[in-house]
Amino acid sequence: MKTQSTNRAVALCACVALALMVAVTGAFAQDDDGAPPGQGAAAGRGRAGGGQGRAGGQGRGQGRGAAAPAPPTPRRADGKPILGSVPGQPVGGWGAGVTTLPQGQLDKIPFQPWARAVYEVRQIDQFEPHTRCKASGVSRQFSTPYGTEFVEAPDLQRMYIMDNGGPNSYRIIYLDGRAFPENIPPTNYGYSIGHWEGDTLVVETRGLNEKFWMDTRGTPHTAQLKFTERFTRSDMNTLHYTATIDDPGAYTATWTTTDFTLRWRPGEELFEYICQQANQGPTLMVGSQEEVDNTRFFVP
Amino acid sequence: MRISYLPARLCLVVAAAAVLIAGGATAQEGHPLAGTWYGDYTTGQQTTDITVIMKWDGKSLTGMINPGPNSKPLTSVVMDITPGKPAPQGQQSTSGTPPVFRARFEVDGMTFEGTLKNPVAGNRQLTGTWKRGNQSGTFKIRRV
Numbered sequence: 001m002k003t004q005s006t007n008r009a010v011a012l013c014a015c016v017a018l019a020l021m022v023a024v025t026g027a028f029a030q031d032d033d034g035a036p037p038g039q040g041a042a043a044g045r046g047r048a049g050g051g052q053g054r055a056g057g058q059g060r061g062q063g064r065g066a067a068a069p070a071p072p073t074p075r076r077a078d079g080k081p082i083l084g085s086v087p088g089q090p091v092g093g094w095g096a097g098v099t100t101l102p103q104g105q106l107d108k109i110p111f112q113p114w115a116r117a118v119y120e121v122r123q124i125d126q127f128e129p130h131t132r133c134k135a136s137g138v139s140r141q142f143s144t145p146y147g148t149e150f151v152e153a154p155d156l157q158r159m160y161i162m163d164n165g166g167p168n169s170y171r172i173i174y175l176d177g178r179a180f181p182e183n184i185p186p187t188n189y190g191y192s193i194g195h196w197e198g199d200t201l202v203v204e205t206r207g208l209n210e211k212f213w214m215d216t217r218g219t220p221h222t223a224q225l226k227f228t229e230r231f232t233r234s235d236m237n238t239l240h241y242t243a244t245i246d247d248p249g250a251y252t253a254t255w256t257t258t259d260f261t262l263r264w265r266p267g268e269e270l271f272e273y274i275c276q277q278a279n280q281g282p283t284l285m286v287g288s289q290e291e292v293d294n295t296r297f298f299v300p
Numbered sequence: 301m302r303i304s305y306l307p308a309r310l311c312l313v314v315a316a317a318a319v320l321i322a323g324g325a326t327a328q329e330g331h332p333l334a335g336t337w338y339g340d341y342t343t344g345q346q347t348t349d350i351t352v353i354m355k356w357d358g359k360s361l362t363g364m365i366n367p368g369p370n371s372k373p374l375t376s377v378v379m380d381i382t383p384g385k386p387a388p389q390g391q392q393s394t395s396g397t398p399p400v401f402r403a404r405f406e407v408d409g410m411t412f413e414g415t416l417k418n419p420v421a422g423n424r425q426l427t428g429t430w431k432r433g434n435q436s437g438t439f440k441i442r443r444v
Contacts, residue, residue, distance in 0.1 A: 210330035
């Protein structure tokens with residue numbers, strides 16, 4: 001009798017556990033990757049983008065194959081290039097491209113010893129704030145696997161760079177000729193001011209804090225960082241990106257990245273991404289934050 | 301009867317998660333030693349709380365303990381790095397051996413020497429030993 005009773009109890013527990021699992025799975029299944037119906041393909045490409053990041057490559061494997069020559073650089077009435085979507089055409093965004101700023105020239109980067117050591121540790125333990133839904137500024141905006149969109153507001157003389165995925169936030173670039181304020185409260189996105197040099201948008205960002213990584217591989221920086229980006233849309237589908245890092249707190253000299261290429265993804269709109277639900281590295285959000293699961297590479 | 305313990309445990313887990321998340325919220329990712337650290341050191345059976353603030357200006361480390369009327373400046377702060385071993389060519393980067401960070405700081409005649417635990421975590425720990433004359437003990441501080 002006791003055995004029967006125990007068996008019943010075990011069976012009851014199993015049923016309850018199964019029901020709970022189904023309920024929980026169902027709840028999370030609604031969230032899936034955070035993308036609404038119809039955006040699954042974008043998410044899929046996003047993960048592929050993360051894979052690219054691990055390989056350290058960029059501009060490769062976009063799945064586009066050999067294509068006809070791209071349309072020319074779209075321009076506004078005043079002749080300036082349009083870096084985002086073109087009025088009258090389907091909106092789109094830029095695919096992930098910047099994954100590690102040293103990009104094949106690690107030994108040429110003028111790291112301070114501590115910064116080089118920190119970089120090496122971060123190759124092993126990817127404990128990136130972005131995986132905990134922290135807004136991550138400057139070049140890190142261009143490696144979110146779900147893409148980045150430029151929203152230009154010429155009348156307001158500013159531009160917004162939206163990073164889809166992760167914190168799902170945006171950076172403002174002021175284009176009204178203003179000067180930097182004297183005391184900028186350090187923030188994750190900093191204070192960005194841009195100007196045009198021919199067809200290239202040059203953006204300098206100051207006032208950055210130390211609460212994020214500049215790229216997915218953890219190239220270190222300090223709050224002394226001045227980060228200058230150069231954006232050149234060479235044709236409809238191609239955006240060239242370089243960055244100059246001026247950070248005496250982490251480097252012995254100013255240095256400039258190689259040229260990164262971002263590819264246009266026509267027809268892909270920003271979508272609602274809830275980082276707390278769709279995070280690919282959930283253990284880094286609510287775990288002990290002392291241990292890192294090294295069995296896989298996190299690029300949420 | 302066991303089920304009656306669940307709410308209490310759940311509350312404990314939620315509270316612990318909230319504390320951890322809150323701790324991570326203020327975490328800094330720059331120089332491994334820069335920031336505010338909180339913990340304690342032991343003298344025999346006695347434990348004394350300690351707050352350590354360290355700053356990195358790009359060239360040197362400075363700092364103080366116990367900010368407030370009883371604060372004392374750190375007279376020396378040094379960080380030593382033992383190089384790690386990158387992952388072999390073609391293998392996942394996570395298979396490498398990370399560098400080891402050791403720190404030593406002196407304050408009020410005491411010398412603290414320790415090793416950073418998980419230096420990439422926002423709430424990293426520095427644990428080790430301290431000495432003053434023939435006194436000694438252990439210490440453990442965590443960056444907040």
